[in-house]
Structure formats: C-alpha cells, structure tokens
Amino acid sequence: MDTNIANTPAPPYYAVIFTSLKSDAIEGYEEMAARMEALAKQQPGYLGMESARNDVGITVSYWSSLEAIEAWRTHAAHVTAQQRGKEAWYEYYSVRVCKVERAYSFRTGMRHGDF
C-alpha cells in the first residue's frame, strides 16, 4: 500500500478530521508536525493518517476507538504541541471526531468492494 494512503481495516473505526489555516509565523512548525506524526504512529489504536495542504491543510487520522483518540488528545507531548499551535502556528483549525460507518476503495485495474 502507498505510504501516503492509510490502509485501514473494515469499519467501524474512527476518524479525526483536522482542518487548518496556518498563520504567517510558522517557525518550528515542520519539525513539530513531523515529530507529532511519528509519535501518533506509536500510539495504541492508531490505524493510519492522510495529509494534504494547499491554502487549507487537511489531516485525517484513523483510530480504533474513541478512547484511543482521547488518549492521544491528552498525551503530554501532544498537548504541548497543541498549545504551541494555538499560540504561534494556526490562524484557524477545526477538529471533527467521526465514526467511519462505511468504506470502499478503487485501484486501477481492480475494484475493491466494501471493506
């Protein structure tokens, strides 16, 4: 599977949709984003992550349960990063916690059914 595409299990599982607009002051942002991505991958219940940015940045992370999401939200290093994000990097962000109820995928030359 491609490194930038999350290979998630069959639903149900959970998704956190993080949408953001960055401010002009982004010193230290890339390092922190890379560190948080690496740290997220080590958390219990982490299933995958997908990310893209133009004007708007969208990061979707996938988790096995609401408890796993809550544990990551309150992880000490992540709390510090969130605080720094609010103080310095983000003009705006939204967080949406979702239950993935249905999923399907397509790949050239093959059609995956519901998974």
Added chain:
Amino acid sequence: MDTNIANTPAPPYYAVIFTSLKSDAIEGYEEMAARMEALAKQQPGYLGMESARNDVGITVSYWSSLEAIEAWRTHAAHVTAQQRGKEAWYEYYSVRVCKVERAYSFRTGMRHGDF
C-alpha cells in the same frame, strides 16, 4: 467564514472523506472537478466541502444525512464523473462515509467551544 473552510452546524451530521491518487493522465480532470463541486453545492443536505492536494488528494464533504449522501452518490451527472474518474483519472481512491459525533474549532484570539 473563509471560503475554503466549511462552516458546518452542530453535530451530528455526516462527512464523506474522499482520498485519491491521480494517474498521469488528467486531461479534463480540473473542469470536471470544478463542475462536480458546483453541482454538489446545489444538492439537498449539502453542508460544506474542504479540499487539499499534494501527492495525496483529500476532499471532505459534509452532509445533513446518509440519504443526502446516497442521493448525491447516485446523481446521474455524478455517476458519469465517477465512471470517468475510474477509467481515466484515478490510480487509487477511497471513500469513507462517517458520522461526525463531536467537533470544535479554534480561531486566533478566540476559542470556540464544542459546536
């Protein structure tokens, strides 16, 4: 509210996370994407859309109900676009239908609570 940020109501509502990798052949893609975005906005139950692309493209659209999502999925012009997407534009895509259970946002200088 910013044009690229969806101004959604209080949960619950629904999100469709569309993640894709494009093939090299993308003739006609931009026109079709713009047409589908304009058409989606006219559909009953449409609440907003957010989109970004680097290697991976992520488009999240928001809807009031599963019925609204199903109506858009089976809309004739959209079915045609999906078929063309599979034949010509996408190397890979996934569609995840989600229920947004909780949401909050932050804007510089103000903190929005749960909405």
